[in-house]
Amino acid sequence: MIKKYYLLSPGPTPIPDKVLSVAAEPIIHHRTPEFSNIFMEVTEGIKTVFGTKEDVFILTCSGTGAMETAVVNTLSPGDKVITINGGKFGERWGNICKVYGVVYKDIILEWGADFTKERLAEELKADPNVKAVFATLSETSTGAIYDIKGFGEVVSGTDAILVVDGISGVGAAPCPMDEWKVDVMVTGSQKSFMIPPGLAYIAFSQKAWKMVETSKLPKFYFDAKKAKKNLGNKTTPWTPAISLIIQQKKALEIINGMGLPKLFEHHRILGDATRAGVKAVGLGLLAVNPGNILTAVKVPAGVDGVKLVKTMQSKYMAYIAGAQDPNKGKFFRIAHLGYMGGFDIITALSALEMTLLDLGYAFEPGAAMKAAQTVLKENWQ
Amino acid sequence: MIKKYYLLSPGPTPIPDKVLSVAAEPIIHHRTPEFSNIFMEVTEGIKTVFGTKEDVFILTCSGTGAMETAVVNTLSPGDKVITINGGKFGERWGNICKVYGVVYKDIILEWGADFTKERLAEELKADPNVKAVFATLSETSTGAIYDIKGFGEVVSGTDAILVVDGISGVGAAPCPMDEWKVDVMVTGSQKSFMIPPGLAYIAFSQKAWKMVETSKLPKFYFDAKKAKKNLGNKTTPWTPAISLIIQQKKALEIINGMGLPKLFEHHRILGDATRAGVKAVGLGLLAVNPGNILTAVKVPAGVDGVKLVKTMQSKYMAYIAGAQDPNKGKFFRIAHLGYMGGFDIITALSALEMTLLDLGYAFEPGAAMKAAQTVLKENWQ
Numbered sequence: 184m185i186k187k188y189y190l191l192s193p194g195p196t197p198i199p200d201k202v203l204s205v206a207a208e209p210i211i212h213h214r215t216p217e218f219s220n221i222f223m224e225v226t227e228g229i230k231t232v233f234g235t236k237e238d239v240f241i242l243t244c245s246g247t248g249a250m251e252t253a254v255v256n257t258l259s260p261g262d263k264v265i266t267i268n269g270g271k272f273g274e275r276w277g278n279i280c281k282v283y284g285v286v287y288k289d290i291i292l293e294w295g296a297d298f299t300k301e302r303l304a305e306e307l308k309a310d311p312n313v314k315a316v317f318a319t320l321s322e323t324s325t326g327a328i329y330d331i332k333g334f335g336e337v338v339s340g341t342d343a344i345l346v347v348d349g350i351s352g353v354g355a356a357p358c359p360m361d362e363w364k365v366d367v368m369v370t371g372s373q374k375s376f377m378i379p380p381g382l383a384y385i386a387f388s389q390k391a392w393k394m395v396e397t398s399k400l401p402k403f404y405f406d407a408k409k410a411k412k413n414l415g416n417k418t419t420p421w422t423p424a425i426s427l428i429i430q431q432k433k434a435l436e437i438i439n440g441m442g443l444p445k446l447f448e449h450h451r452i453l454g455d456a457t458r459a460g461v462k463a464v465g466l467g468l469l470a471v472n473p474g475n476i477l478t479a480v481k482v483p484a485g486v487d488g489v490k491l492v493k494t495m496q497s498k499y500m501a502y503i504a505g506a507q508d509p510n511k512g513k514f515f516r517i518a519h520l521g522y523m524g525g526f527d528i529i530t531a532l533s534a535l536e537m538t539l540l541d542l543g544y545a546f547e548p549g550a551a552m553k554a555a556q557t558v559l560k561e562n563w564q
Numbered sequence: 565m566i567k568k569y570y571l572l573s574p575g576p577t578p579i580p581d582k583v584l585s586v587a588a589e590p591i592i593h594h595r596t597p598e599f600s601n602i603f604m605e606v607t608e609g610i611k612t613v614f615g616t617k618e619d620v621f622i623l624t625c626s627g628t629g630a631m632e633t634a635v636v637n638t639l640s641p642g643d644k645v646i647t648i649n650g651g652k653f654g655e656r657w658g659n660i661c662k663v664y665g666v667v668y669k670d671i672i673l674e675w676g677a678d679f680t681k682e683r684l685a686e687e688l689k690a691d692p693n694v695k696a697v698f699a700t701l702s703e704t705s706t707g708a709i710y711d712i713k714g715f716g717e718v719v720s721g722t723d724a725i726l727v728v729d730g731i732s733g734v735g736a737a738p739c740p741m742d743e744w745k746v747d748v749m750v751t752g753s754q755k756s757f758m759i760p761p762g763l764a765y766i767a768f769s770q771k772a773w774k775m776v777e778t779s780k781l782p783k784f785y786f787d788a789k790k791a792k793k794n795l796g797n798k799t800t801p802w803t804p805a806i807s808l809i810i811q812q813k814k815a816l817e818i819i820n821g822m823g824l825p826k827l828f829e830h831h832r833i834l835g836d837a838t839r840a841g842v843k844a845v846g847l848g849l850l851a852v853n854p855g856n857i858l859t860a861v862k863v864p865a866g867v868d869g870v871k872l873v874k875t876m877q878s879k880y881m882a883y884i885a886g887a888q889d890p891n892k893g894k895f896f897r898i899a900h901l902g903y904m905g906g907f908d909i910i911t912a913l914s915a916l917e918m919t920l921l922d923l924g925y926a927f928e929p930g931a932a933m934k935a936a937q938t939v940l941k942e943n944w945q
Contacts, residue, residue, distance in 0.1 A: 188592070195591045195806060206587035206807060210576045210760050211569070212883050243762055244625050245802040248785040282784045373803060379591050381624055381762045381805030401782065403663045404629040421626040422754060424762030424805065425576060426587060502593050 191531050192504045193323045193351050193477040195373040195380055196521025202377060202433045206426050213425050219417035221432050226414070228435035229384050232376075232443065233368055234359030239386045240410040243424045246350035246371030249383035251279050252405040253346050253367045257315060257391055259399035260284040264315040264343075265306055270294050270324035271507045272348055276317035283400050288313075294510055295325045295469040295479065300333030307341050314394070315344045315366075321352030321476040324507050326516060328356060328474030335364035344391045350374060350383075354438065355450045355476045355520055366391040372427060375446075375476075377434040377522045381427045437522075450475040452562040453519035453528055456555040460532040461517075463554035464539065464546040469514045477518040479506070486542050488512035494538045501534035525559040572912050573885045574704045574732050574858040576754040576761055577902030583758060583814045587807050594806050600798035602813050607795070609816035610765050613757075613824065614749055615740030620767045621791040622812075624805045627731035627752030630764035632660050633786040634727050634748045638696060638772055640780035641665040645696040645724075646687055651675050651705035652888045653729055657698035664781050669694075675891055676706045676850040676860065681714030688722050695775070696725045696747075702733030702857040705888050707897060709737060709855030716745035725772045731755060731764075735819065736831045736857045736901055747772040753808060756827075756857075758815040758903045762808045818903075831856040833943040834900035834909055837936040841913040842898075844935035845920065845927040850895045858899040860887070867923050869893035875919045882915035906940040 190197050211218055222241070229239045242249055254276075258264070262285050266276040269292040280287040290306065292298055307313055316338050321328050331347055338345040344366035349358055353368065354375030360368045366388040373380035387395060387407065395407055409420040438446065454475030458468060461480045469479035482488035489512045492505035504516040517531050532551040539546060571578050592599055603622070610620045623630055635657075639645070643666050647657040650673040661668040671687065673679055688694055697719050702709050712728055719726040725747035730739055734749065735756030741749045747769040754761035768776060768788065776788055790801040819827065835856030839849060842861045850860035863869035870893045873886035885897040898912050913932040920927060 188590070190591065190593060192593050194803065195593060198591050203588045203590065207584045209569070209584065210571065210579050210754075212571060212573050212576060213761070215877075215883070244629070244785060245804070247802040248625070251785045279784050282782045284782070371803070373591075373806075379805065379807040380594070380803045381808060401663045401665070403660050404625060404632045405785075406663075421628045422575065422752070422761045423626070424760065424808070425754075426760040426808075427762060427805070496596075502596070 186500045189501045189527065189530055189534070191518050191527070192502055193374065193516060193518040193520055194371065196377065196518065197523060198377055198379065199434065199437060199522045202430050202437070205433050206430050208429070210425055213423055214418060218425065221429060223417050225428055225431045225435060228439055231439050232354050233384070233386050235361050235386050237386045237388060238411060238414055239384055240407065240414065241419065241423060241428060242383045242385060242405070243381065243421070244383050245380060246369065246383050247275065248405065249369035249371070249385045250275060250348060252385050252407065253369055254279045254283060254285065255398070255400040255402040255405055256407040257344060257346070257367065257394040257398050258283070258285050259397070261286060262314045263288070263310060263312050264317060265290060265313055266317045267298055267319065267329070268292060269296065269298065269319060269327055269329070270322040272323055272350070273319045276348070295327055295471060297327065297471045298329060300330055300337045303334055304337045307337065307343065311341070313343045315346055317346045318348070320347055320349040320358050321356060321474045323351040323477065325470050326473050326477045326479035327470035328352065328472055328476070331358050331365060332363045339364040344388070344394060351476050351520065352474065354446065356474055357447055360386060372431060375521050376431065377437065378427055378430040381424045382431065450519065452559065453523060453525065454478065456525065456528045456558040457517055457519055457531070459558045460528070460551035460555035463550040464536065476520050477516050479514045479516045481514045482512065483544060486539070486544050488515065491515060491538055491542060494541055495534055498541070499534035499537060501531055503531065525563070528555050528559070567881045570882045570908065570911055572899050572908070573883055574755070574897060574899040574901055575752065577758065577899065578904060579758055579760065580815065580818060580903045583811050583818070586814050587811050589810070591806055594804055595799060599806065602810060604798050606809055606812045606816060609820055612820050613735050614765070614767050616742050616767050618767045618769060619792060619795055620765055621788065621795065622800065622804060622809060623764045623766060623786070624762065624802070625764050626761060627750065627764050628656065629786065630750035630752070630766045631656060631729060633766050633788065634750055635660045635664060635666065636779070636781040636783040636786055637788040638725060638727070638748065638775040638779050639664070639666050640778070642667060643695045644669070644691060644693050645698060646671060646694055647698045648679055648700065648710070649673060650677065650679065650700060650708055650710070651703040653704055653731070654700045657729070676708055676852060678708065678852045679710060681711055681718045684715055685718045688718065688724065692722070694724050696727055698727045699729070701728055701730040701739050702737060702855045704732040704858065706851050707854050707858045707860035708851035709733065709853055709857070712739050712746060713744045720745040725769070725775060732857050732901065733855065735827065737855055738828055741767060753812060756902050757812065758818065759808055759811040762805045763812065831900065833939065834904060834906065835859065837906065837909045837939040838898055838900055838912070840939045841909070841932035841936035844931040845917065857901050858897050860895045860897045862895045863893065864925060867920070867925050869896065872896060872919055872923060875922055876915055879922070880915035880918060882912055884912065906944070909936050909940070
């Protein structure tokens with residue numbers, strides 16, 4: 184049989200053909216009016232997705248580089264912050280703070296657990312010297328989505344800034360930066376932005392810019408003030424990943440052409456279909472509050488979780504993601520993020536059913552697909 | 565007329581068609597054996613170009629990010645270093661050191677001037693506490709090439725390390741890292757490596773690794789120890805620019821297929837042809853010791869240098885580079901770097917001749933092309 188490769192991981196995500204093909208065009212120079220026009224168009228397009236009137240800066244790095252950019256541009260050594268740590272990526276905020284001598288209170292949640300704005304309010308009340316709260320919109324390691332709107336309500340009433348890792352979430356789930364009073368938002372290019380990895384995006388509120396002005400942490404490549412100065416000249420301080428920015432222009436035509444409300448609804452339908460599918464074969468979800476970006480599914484008793492992921496990937500070429508350490512083998516993650524359609528969910532669930540049959544798990548074959556199809560059919564338009 | 569675009573700048577450089585086209589292939593996941601194989605093949609290929617047995621790390625960033633990586637991984641606050649500043653990029657070493665509290669003696673050279681190993685030896689003798697010497701192989705802002713071999717002889721006899729910005733030079737001019745005793749070497753992907761910008765490469769000698777072990781400057785995204793640990797697992801700490809790495813695999817097939825000696829000779833011929841051409845119409849070179857990467861040509865008296873570059877770029881679509889601040893208008897730069905052939909030099913010189921005619925400069929039309937062609941013909945094989 185011809186076995187096709189299906190990318191069902193939460194980054195990188197599938198890329199539309201017409202976005203892939205522009206990467207094959209000859210390279211142009213970045214200090215030209217031609218490129219500046221593309222660059223500014225992309226910047227404006229990302230602002231729309233971010234829901235902000237502030238400048239968006241395009242960085243050539245992974246999402247982690249943008250997270251570091253958020254930390255080093257707003258804080259000074261010894262500053263106190265709160266990090267909401269709900270998984271592998273929430274944990275990263277603290278790891279970055281540690282390196283730079285920022286004093287962080289790490290609120291370690293059980294993987295998949297929720298964290299309420301009321302609890303955040305208590306934390307902030309307990310220490311009025313906190314300069315920043317670091318949160319995650321969609322925790323990619325667990326599929327959980329957090330109440331950024333609520334966090335914004337709480338944090339905006341204090342002197343602290345709210346910094347949000349929107350790497351897998353922005354563009355797939357609502358997080359209007361200005362309206363929800365997010366002060367720093369970061370994301371990556373290989374998630375809902377529908378291009379390959381290599382770019383990351385960041386924006387700062389006016390409140391955050393005041394902290395940028397006084398921040399004493401060292402930075403050079405990730406210096407936001409340099410980026411701002413250069414954006415005024417329609418360029419970047421350093422040579423950017425030109426071909427990826429040109430791909431982003433093409434992908435933004437699709438994203439903003441469809442419009443955010445429809446895109447969020449699209450992800451909602453795919454999320455509902457996936458959840459309905461796995462529940463129909465008796466599987467449980469990891470996240471208390473699962474997002475529509477990816478679904479983390481608990482491995483049922485008696486099934487080898489590592490083998491499940493391996494079988495999906497190797498035998499059926501359905502590249503879902505496993506659970507990261509220290510939870511390896513306990514759950515798996517099906518992404519419904521970026522350029523995916525309804526039948527990609529059917530494919531994912533079919534591969535999952537075949538794998539569960541291989542591993543001797545008892546269920547009604549076809550039930551996952553049927554349940555997902557019902558959701559898709561009801562919402563199809 | 566159909567006017568074709570000619571990229572004659574020292575980065576980005578023209579990309580072979582077969583390297584462009586692989587960027588249009590569907591994206592694959594980076595945590596797969598398939599990608600790991602590509603990643604390790606690219607790593608090995610870069611090691612060959614670097615002339616090192618040490619690990620080479622692939623970073624997703626511009627060359628400047630790799631320069632920062634070199635500084636933050638080897639030094640501690642208050643360390644004393646020497647920076648050889650022969651232009652815009654040599655100056656950058658000091659700017660990075662300043663941000664991180666590294667005490668740097670900035671040896672400011674006139675743009676285009678040479679710096680001898682004897683002078684470096686004197687500087688090191690004057691201060692035996694110097695921890696590192698930061699140099700440049702090919703100073704992209706002036707076209708000058710420096711005696712890295714000589715610097716290596718001098719620095720290797722001390723406790724200091726030699727850090728080389730090989731961003732535009734490595735792959736086009738000899739700089740065998742191990743043989744010449746370079747301790748840290750960095751380069752970018754958009755120069756002789758024949759792919760778009762977005763990746764940078766760095767390697768550390770054993771002597772440099774000892775400094776990495778004790779370095780106290782803060783780093784997270786650019787942490788070399790994390791990169792080393794992950795390379796052991798055939799991967800990167802952060803999501804890499806997958807599509808660019810796949811392009812690099814294809815480009816390395818061309819580069820290492822041709823072999824470094826032939827590639828250096830190729831650049832030597834193009835450099836000789838360019839220099840012969842501009843001299844034939846009475847123009848002078850900026851660099852005392854010009855490299856074969858790019859040629860910086862002085863703007864003759866009575867000619868508007870800014871207008872010259874603008875005419876080349878806009879009217880003839882020959883995208884050469886101007887001089888950077890504070891020398892804007894004083895010279896221009898023709899690159900002969902990366903995937904260029906002999907006729908690209910003829911094209912560049914023809915566009916230059918036409919531009920000089922437009923600007924009223926007196927010379928024998930055809931003389932530049934003829935002189936370059938003579939060099940090309942003599943060396944053609």
